[in-house]
Amino acid sequence: MTDILTIQDLIFGYRHTPVYENATLTLDHPGIYGLVGPNGSGKTTLLNLITGLQHPQHGTITIAGQPNRDAVVFEHVAYVQDSRVLYPSMTGLDHLRFVAHQRRRPAADIDRFIQNLQLTTFVHRAVRTYSLGQKQRLLIALGLLDNTPILLLDEPLNGLDPDSTMAVRSILTALSKTQRTVIVSSHNLDELTKVTTEIIFVVDHQLQLEHLTKDVEARYTALYHQQTTITLPDEEAPS
Numbered sequence: 001m002t003d004i005l006t007i008q009d010l011i012f013g014y015r016h017t018p019v020y021e022n023a024t025l026t027l028d029h030p031g032i033y034g035l036v037g038p039n040g041s042g043k044t045t046l047l048n049l050i051t052g053l054q055h056p057q058h059g060t061i062t063i064a065g066q067p068n069r070d071a072v073v074f075e076h077v078a079y080v081q082d083s084r085v086l087y088p089s090m091t092g093l094d095h096l097r098f099v100a101h102q103r104r105r106p107a108a109d110i111d112r113f114i115q116n117l118q119l120t121t122f123v124h125r126a127v128r129t130y131s132l133g134q135k136q137r138l139l140i141a142l143g144l145l146d147n148t149p150i151l152l153l154d155e156p157l158n159g160l161d162p163d164s165t166m167a168v169r170s171i172l173t174a175l176s177k178t179q180r181t182v183i184v185s186s187h188n189l190d191e192l193t194k195v196t197t198e199i200i201f202v203v204d205h206q207l208q209l210e211h212l213t214k215d216v217e218a219r220y221t222a223l224y225h226q227q228t229t230i231t232l233p234d235e236e237a238p239s
């Protein structure tokens with residue numbers, strides 16, 4: 001069977017910052033995959049590389065057996081980035097209608113996602129008036145409306161209140177029962193473990209896929225040696 005995503009010998013870095021050094025990853029079955037790593041480890045860069053928004057200095061990325069430089073690949077992948085991709089003067093509904101038109105989705109799907117992601121109270125307003133969480137909910141709805149076999153979500157839980165977090169959780173749980181593949185980057189380990197046991201860690205410029213049935217937090221600490229002691233100024237010894 002053709003692998004869903006294959007990354008081979010990926011090398012990528014910014015001018016003074018190496019990000020990936022001969023990284024390799026294979027996803028061979030559909031499902032939800034958490035993408036985890038400390039700030040600045042390269043999660044957004046990876047999603048940009050997969051979708052061809054950035055290009056590796058070396059190595060290959062294939063999606064459903066096709067090199068990701070081939071435009072046809074984007075019929076397979078939807079990418080939910082941060083809210084900078086939204087148009088401030090357009091309403092949420094304008095965005096949803098645009099994507100539905102592009103992807104030939106029925107109008108009923110728009111209504112479904114407006115309900116599921118609780119967009120009703122603001123969907124008719126211009127995006128520039130939205131709060132962070134409202135933009136985030138619209139972005140997720142747009143990604144789902146794409147209805148592609150692969151969905152990439154970059155920190156979708158950012159700024160979401162408990163109700164919206166639960167809504168996203170139930171959507172991811174529903175997606176996990178389909179043949180779709182979702183890569184979701186998040187720092188919310190607790191929430192990730194509610195929807196998946198498959199975690200891609202970004203460690204030492206490499207990608208490491210692990211099947212974790214318990215305690216992702218302990219694994220995170222073991223991988224990244226997170227031990228931070230902060231001394232506040234008024235706790236410092238008087239000089």
Ligand SMILES: Nc1ncnc2c1ncn2[C@@H]1O[C@H](COP(=O)(O)OP(=O)(O)OP(=O)(O)O)[C@@H](O)[C@H]1O
Pocket residue numbers: 014015017019037038039040041042043044045046
């Ligand atoms: N345009 C850029 N120019 C130079 N360096 C960059 C650029 N974009 C990202 N970087 C650097 O590349 C590294 C990886 O960044 P990236 O945004 O992929 O990390 P991340 O894991 O998504 O971080 P976070 O968890 O904070 O969102 C970081 O060290 C970052 O400072």
